[in-house]
Amino acid sequence: MSATGKRFRQFLKYLGLVGLTTVLTVALAWQDFPSRMGILEVNAAIPDTSVVQVSPPDAVELVQVGLQRYQSGKFAAAVTAWQQAADLFASLGDSLNQAMVLSNLALAYQQLGQWTPANQAIEKSLHLLQTETASRDRTTVLAQVLNTQGKLQLAQGQPEQALKTWEEATETYQQVGDDIGVVRSLMNQAQALRVLGFYPRVRATLEQVNQRLQNQPDSSIKAAGLLSFGDTLRLVGDLEESETVLQESLAIAQTLDLSSGITAAFLSLGNTAYSQGELKAAIEFYQNAIASSVSPTTTLQVQLNQLRLLIELENWTDAEALAEKIQSKFANLPINRSSIYARINFSQSLLKLWRHESEVVGAGLTSNLSEKTANVTKPAPSTIVGAGFTSNLTETTPLYRRAMARLYTKPALNPQAVAQILTIGIQQAKELGDQRAESYSLGYLGQIYEYTQQWSEAKTLTEQALLLAQSVNSPDIAYLWQWQLGRLLKAQIDRGIADDSAIQSAVAAYKEAIHSLNSLRNDLVATNLELQFSFRESVEPIYRQLVSLLLQPGNKAVSQENLVQAREVIESLQLAELDNFFREACLTAQPEPVDQVDANAAVIYPIILPDRLEVIVAIANQPLRHYATNISETEVETVLAQTRRSLRRVASDRERLPLFSQLYDWLVQPIETELAASEIKTLVFALDGSLKSLPMAALYDGENYLIEKYSVALTPSLQILEPQPLSRTPIKVLVGGLSEAKQNFPALPGVESEIQQIQAEIPAQVLLNQQFTSAAMQKEISAASFPVVHLATHGQFSSDAEDTFILAWDDRVNVKQLGEVLQAREERERQPIELLVLSACQTAAGDQRAALGIAGVAVRSGARSTLATLWSVDDQSTAMLMVKFYQELAQADVTKAEALRQAQVALLQQSRFRHPYYWTPFVLLGNWL
Incomplete structure (x- = not known):
């Protein structure tokens, strides 16, 4: 050369x-x-x-x-x-x-x-x-x-x-x-x-x-490498290690006085803190990033992150002030992809501010209108800033005019200003030939028109955005506009100006959105850790709105075709929730029709919608059944919260039984005659939302608890692993237990007694206290075939996979690590564990979606069935229930669900343990056979 x-x-x-x-x-x-x-x-x-x-x-x-x-x-x-x-x-x-x-x-x-x-x-x-x-x-x-x-x-x-x-x-x-x-x-x-x-x-x-x-020696390259390594760790969910590595990158950048490296490290640390839910710490990191930044574009990026966090913290005053500061910077931005996406990002934050301010204005009108005038009603938040805003001002009371002016004179909250930001983004995307950016900008501009109820313009923009997304093969964008198109068509139906074809078009749009989401299962969760925080906002509603549409109340009876589709959507939602919980596509099995799983079981699918509680019931070899209760989601959640509190030991029958009777009337009573006529023995619940944290065994018909009439099981969906009965010859159990206090968890003195009684009933290999480590457990599982694994130790179920764990002697073992341990043998022999028992775990207090953790453990463990507890209960009653459960399980003709029922009824019949607190927290998930 x-x-x-x-x-x-x-x-x-x-x-x-x-x-x-x-x-x-x-x-x-x-x-x-x-x-x-x-x-x-x-x-x-x-x-x-x-x-x-x-x-x-x-x-x-x-x-x-x-x-x-x-x-x-x-x-x-x-x-x-x-x-x-x-x-x-x-x-x-x-x-x-x-x-x-x-x-x-x-x-x-x-x-x-x-x-x-x-x-x-x-x-x-x-x-x-x-x-x-x-x-x-x-x-x-x-x-x-x-x-x-x-x-x-x-x-x-x-x-x-x-x-x-x-x-x-x-x-x-x-x-x-x-x-x-x-x-x-x-x-x-x-x-x-x-x-x-x-x-x-x-x-x-x-x-x-x-x-x-x-x-590597300290250098700018090492700092950048550690920065990217820290980002990688965040994406795979190792948040603590991510923070450690990013701090190391920051230290090198500061030592070498690398200004851009310092800013980038602070920004990544803020993103990791955000992923950990530590929003105040994230804001502090972002402030440090701004202070160290020498790039106007980077400063803007950090400020946009900061704005989002202020909105999540509901710090509306600071958020509005920052929004106005950010808005002034767009005039000087260069025309490139980053600036277009900054506009899109900013518009989304402004929409949230705008909707909040609309609600504030609306609330002020509600509290004052009755005193000022009787003939003016509060408009819905979405219509306060609608197309007829100007004319409305001159026709209403001075109070109304002042309220409207308060909303509309804030530059950052003016919907016309938001629309202008996106319109410029569309023009710039066209100049750059960036059709993805153009699709985003068009679609979100359509969303502005949707909120202001300018339906025709919204539909046109949405269709243009969808066409662009499809032309560049981008289902990650297309699903947003398919959903938006479905909402616009549904709004037409709600306004009573739609025919059957419009209803079919709306259903088709929602189904296409879900199809696009399904095609993205790996991509969505693998490339975007922060998706977990917006799942309930940008994914879950699609499923619920489609179910609502399929089961739309009206003069016509809901068809079997719609019921079948609605059930499939419910199962898809539960699968999507688990994907989101793990941040990966975690299930690939195909659903098993209920009549092929168990002819004596009925599957009950409740789903909570904003305006009603819907229930679909599947009984073997029969058409699907469907019934609904017209009650708002808020009212349902109130009853469920009261019901959960009524399970405290100090709660009386007078407080508790009416609530569980109410649940029985909602979920089971409309179908009880058909259940009896079909000789149903097991009720399998695919529970939705907060219902997951309640024991169905305690439903009360006015005379008996549900468990006194039926075996009860839960399933994340019917996508269970190779449904088949437990082989009884012989049943060998690997038992792991922790009776001593560890890591600020109290001692569990009853564990030793529980293990001794289990050993007296069936052959068991025991790992107790110092012997009970994750490595020892994996070694035993790899060395021998244990159809049952019984873990008597502290643990917690949470809506976050990182906070769902069991406690071993050496450390916490989170749900993903537990799956790695328990599936050690399966990788070699392809023989899953038949039954995993967790006898001392509990759901995280104050976490409305914590029961996701139970389903998460059930799925991640690879076990056909999981027996878990919704809360930690009395040592003595737990030991008694477990011994009775294993006694029944040893019988050749007894299913796992029936073995659990017999054990629960045995406790129920003892006066000192009759309170549901003692026997209801035990739930069986997965294969109930």
């Missing part, structure tokens, strides 16, 4: 012209998912080493121009420059440089959502390298191209291929001794492994990354 060539190579290495991928391939989450995330990332890229040899100046300039355009978010312009450079290199017969530019070209196409040309560019790049003579330069470029190919594969839902490609990239980087390249490809591997659900391998891979980074 000539001296000129060497200098040019060093120059390009300095610029980082190649390696436009970030260390973390999915760290561009905000840019790809602004609607659901709203938390902005600064992507700290570690560039690959470039290998451009002697080239004409115009080719060099084109490559530089392309990089500058790419980094400023002008991807279509970057495509133009790089395509010209690639053509020029091709005309010169320079295959190596052509391959390098084509790799970058593929990244630009990906950012535009143009997958076909992206794939063609990367395939052509690889083909060129195959014909190139072996050399160090060729190997280096090949590593970069493989890294890019892996990114494209993962983004297109091909995690297996991406993993294989990144493994090859790692080997290739190792051949040329590029440690940073190895770190990059290992972290990419961790992302693919996470999508595939291989958590032990994820952790092992990240440990390799950490070791390699620790061996």
Whole structure:
């Protein structure tokens, strides 16, 4: 290579012209998912080493121009420059440089959502390298191209291929001794492994990354590597370790006085604190990021994050002040993708502020109108700032005018201002040729018109946004506009101006939205940790609104077709909740029809809707049944909260029984005649919402508890693992127990007695106290076939997988780690545990969705069935119930659900344990046979 060539190579290495991928391939989450995330990332890229040899100046300039355009978010312009450079290199017969530019070209196409040309560019790049003579330069470029190919594969839902490609990239980087390249490809591997659900391998891979980074001397590259490593840890859910690594990155950046590194570390620390739910700490980190920032664009990104957190904290005064400060910055923003998404992000926060202020105004009107006038009624919050605002002002009372003026004169809260922000975003997206950004901007502008009830304009904009999303094959955007279109059509139905075709169109739009969500199961949870915090806002309502539409009250009876569809939607919702709980697609089994599972069981699906409680019942070989109670969601939640409190030991029958009778009337009474006629023995509940935290065994018909008439089981859905009865010959139990106080948890003196009594009934291998470690448990499970695993120890069920755990002697074992331990044998023998028993765990106090943790343990454990407790109960009664349960379970013709029923009834019949507090917390999930 000539001296000129060497200098040019060093120059390009300095610029980082190649390696436009970030260390973390999915760290561009905000840019790809602004609607659901709203938390902005600064992507700290570690560039690959470039290998451009002697080239004409115009080719060099084109490559530089392309990089500058790419980094400023002008991807279509970057495509133009790089395509010209690639053509020029091709005309010169320079295959190596052509391959390098084509790799970058593929990244630009990906950012535009143009997958076909992206794939063609990367395939052509690889083909060129195959014909190139072996050399160090060729190997280096090949590593970069493989890294890019892996990114494209993962983004297109091909995690297996991406993993294989990144493994090859790692080997290739190792051949040329590029440690940073190895770190990059290992972290990419961790992302693919996470999508595939291989958590032990994820952790092992990240440990390799950490070791390699620790061996590097302190430098800007190490700081950036640790930054991306910390972001990766956040995405895989290891939040504490993420914080530790990011603090290390910050320390290096501060020592070396790297201003951009300091800002980026503070921003990432804020994002991790946000993911931990530590919102005040997140705001402090964001404030530090702003103070250290020298980039107006980065400062704006941090302020947008800060605004979102202020809104979540309901600090409305500071949020409004910050919103006005942010709004003034948009006039000076450069035209690029980041600024467009900043507009979208800002519009979403403004909508929340606007809706809050509308409610405040409405509340003020409600409290004063009766004193001022009798002929003016409070408008709905969504119509306060509607299209007829100006004319309404002149026709109403002075009080009303003052209230409206208060809302409308706040610049940041004016809906016209929000619409203007998005309109500019649409124009800029068109200029850049960025159809994803254009789709987002059009769709959210349609949402503004939806809120102001300008239905025709809203529908037109939504359809345009949907068409764009589909044209660039972006189901992650399309589902938003399919849902929005469904809402607009449903609003037409609610206004009484729709015919049957409109109802069918609305149903079709909702079903398409759910279909798009299902196609994204891995992508949604794997690329966007913050999705967990908006699941109830941007995913769950789609399912509930579709069920409401399918079961829409009216003159016509609900058809069997609609009932079947509604049941499928309910099951899909419960599956989506579990995906969200784990931040991964956790179930892949197909649902089993109830009559193929158990002809003597009925499955009851309640679902809580805003205006009613719906129930669907499936009985073997019979049409689905359906009934509803016209009661608001607020009233239902009030009753459920009172019912849960009535289970305290100090609560009387007089307080408790009317509440459980009410639940019985809602859920079971309308179907009790059919249950008796069908000789149903087991009731299986697929519970919804807060119902999950209540024991169905305690439902009361006025004379008897439900458990006195039926066996009772719960199921996250009928997607259970290979439903089949427990093999009784022989039943061997692995028992783990903790009786001593550990980690601020009190001693459980009854555990030793419980274990002794279990050993007296059935053969058992016992791990007690010091012997009860996660490693020892995994060793025993791997060495022998235990159909039953019984864990008598402290534990907690929570709506957060990280806070759902059991307590071993050495440490807390969270639900994901527990699954790794319990499935150690299954990986070798493919024989799942038949029954997992957790006899001393409880649901997290004050967590309305904590019962998700029980279902999470049931799913993650891989066990066919899980017997768990909703709260920690009396040691003596627990031991008695467990012994009776195992005695019954040993009988050949007794199902697990019936064994539990017999054990609960045995306690119920003893006067000292008759109170439901003692026998109701035990619930059976999964396979009840």
